[in-house]
Amino acid sequence: MGERIQQSAVSSQQSAGSEKKPKATRDEYGEVLLELGKKRSDIVVLDADLSSSTKTGKFAKAFPDRFFNMGIAEQDMVGTAAGLSLTGKVPFASTFAVFETGRAWDQIRLTVCYSNTNVKLVATHGGITVGEDGASHQALEDIALMRSLPNMTVIVPSDAAETASVINAVADYKGPVYVRLGRAKVPYVMPDNYRFRIGKAHIFHIGKDVNIIAAGIMVDAAIKAAALLKKDGIDTGVLNMSTIKPLDEEAVLSAAKSAKLILTAEEHSIIGGLGSAVCEFLSETHPVRVIRIGVRDTFGCSGNPDDLLRIHGLTAEDIVKTIKDSM
Amino acid sequence: MSVLTKGKITDVSELRKVAKNVRIRILHMLTMAGSGHTGGSLSAADVAVAIYFSKMNFNPKEPFWKGRDRFILSKGHAAPLLYALMAEAGYFPEDVLDNLRKIESPLQGHPCCKRLPGVEVSTGSLGQGLSVANGMALGLRLDKNPARIYCIMGDGEIQEGQIWEAAMTAAHYKIDNLCAVVDNNGLQIDGPVQKVMGINPIHDKWAAFGWHVIGIDGHNMEQILAALDEAEKTKGMPTVIIANTTKGKGVSFFEHKVEYHGITPTPEEYERAVKEIHNG
């Protein structure tokens, strides 16, 4: 499963926000879940034989009675989670994003979304930075799959601190949620006093020339790109759209009204993800040019995360070039 | 504490009477609706009536009462059966049945828990109910809640892989507050189950997956009651009742007919069917 690769996808560059060492969002998840388990007896956790990778293993060790390893059976895991939620438990069901959303989509649709059950699907190994395991394990369509479902909330945290805030918010929220986490270590990008709210984007800055609406690891790339562009006199805004659904329409609108060009940036297919959500909204309300940075309708491949990001045009330099080319 | 308002029925002839009422209601609403699933609603009626009215604790006035036993119709296309049971129990007035499958009706074509309190979870995509039942059983066990879960599946439905995932789960976690039923009527949409995709030896399969298996005639009320008792007494492992049934049971001209899976009675057929059930 490629656990041996420890180097960060983006750690080779200077982190934007903090001096803290990069940390994988899944590592943070494992710790926060453990803390939640201590505080709340209604929290239960399910996994499909990946608890060492998704980091739910920490919770499992501390609370064996409230942890259910479902074996390699994602469909059953989702249904069982729905059943647990219907008795008042707050189930967190975790596996890799590909399997969570793809293998169990019909189950998520019927017993989670249509039944509107209080199930938290927290998937790890989202996106291309899964790395060496290759395309079979790189979820690039998960956001599209989850975003199309009524009642579903879709969240992609940008760093470990935001992940902690997200998991706590999600535990308090009533209803289906999909949270996408990553495998690789990522730098801290959010301000120290930041607190996540479902449906609320964090606006670093609204630019007059261009605004980048980013999610996940692409927030870091966007911040770096904005700094580089500033040197050339291009006023570039950055928004962290960690909740992809419901979209913070107000924030998108203010970005679109301030600058004629919008870039979306995500570690996901350009089809159906954040870029699509922004385009769908703006084309109906305030049409401006939107360029989608993302994986361009192709599968990934094996490789180290940094190389993969380069190959797929997902670096700060790619964002800078795209913006300069289109201004 | 809340219990079924009418009180539990243990008298066999009384239960048979309820089953007749339920069958007539099923036919009534299907005739009114003009579409829906006739055969599988009728085949599971006797077992479902026995579960609902002889075993389950619930209160229609308080559908979310925590101590209630839970009924999951995994074969959601038999929704008319569930609605007939719920009407009989007093969840809603009789005339609501006339709105089956109509716009904005609480009686959706397949059961919807958000539109009709008392439906425990939405079903309709086959193969999913047993997993939900397991989750509920585990949740109740964590709370030391003595309530029980009943889950009815179709024999064709158990071709779904997820059923066997859930079968493993129930045995692995020694879920004994759950009683599953396979409505073994031998038919699915494209023909006899054994022709489409054989599921035999069905008893051995469930047993091999770690289940206590009880085989019965699913239209014999004494056998059904005995099986439900046995299931309740079985500890440390899940129980499945393989109920051998007749698809379309109770209406001679629907029985054993593949095509009556998904077609509804004409008004003339309805009249004849009701007469048969009354005389039967």
Ligand SMILES: Cc1ncc(C[n+]2csc(CCOP(=O)(O)OP(=O)(O)O)c2C)c(N)n1
């Ligand atoms: C996942 C899924 N696939 C297909 C269907 C369409 N379908 C509805 S009923 C049915 C046959 C069910 O046969 P069985 O389980 O034996 O039910 P019964 O005979 O009791 O009606 C099928 C294929 C469905 N509802 N769900």
Ligand SMILES: [Mg+2]
């Ligand atoms: Mg059948």
